[in-house]
Amino acid sequence: MRGFVFSIDAMMALLFAFYIISIPVNANEGYKNTIALDSIAAVYGNADVQVSLLKLMEMASKCGEYSIYDENMNLIEEGKDCECNAAPYRYIILRDNIPYIVSMKVCSR
């Protein structure tokens, strides 16, 4: 009887081990686009550059969506060119010394 219980137990352990090994390793998904996002944010934050965020995303071979809020969190502008389930990336830009909050989701094209 105990042998049977051990067998069931071991089979469950085996199935669990296969399940764990089969899970795709996406450890770097969180930061995969960080450099691209960081560069888009920095270039968009550059006051000399007057290009839309969607255009910048396109130039970086990305697509996604963005929302820009003022300091009172009123929505000022938004845009979208694809469905993107990435985590939102938020940062602050200064335009004419007024801070704006930019929230964007970026996915690879």
Add this chain to the structure above:
Amino acid sequence: MQMLIDARRGQIFVQDIGASLAIAIITLLSLIAFMNAHFDAFKERVSSEHMQVVSERIASKLFVERAYSFNTGKYEVNSGFIGFLSKLNDEELYEMFRSDAALNREGISYDVHIITECANGISAEGGTRKNDMVRTTVLVSMQDSICTVIIGVGKR
């Protein structure tokens, strides 16, 4: 009678240990077989992820850390960047850059190829191109223009 009971208990104990050991060995062998079957795909994936990290490290060194004189701000460069890319086509300077960017570290040697295309029509490239490179795209501003920089990293 007691001896018989003790003998039976001992027999059951030995059977249980035997069954557990057999199952443990089968489990281990199955796992090894499964991992062997997936090892190549896993190795490929890890290698690709590593090259991605290396290309992002290069991007950070070139455009964030101000390690080079052309890097005037975060993701901001001046026209010296075009000259820098041209220099990467010189073998000696290319090797210096590889050493500077630690592309010989971690037991693996990498080649790098950088292409830039700017909205104002300026374009340049430098380094060593390979077919199976992992690429990272970043944007930089060069004076009044925006440039796309593609950094490719591949095993030497």
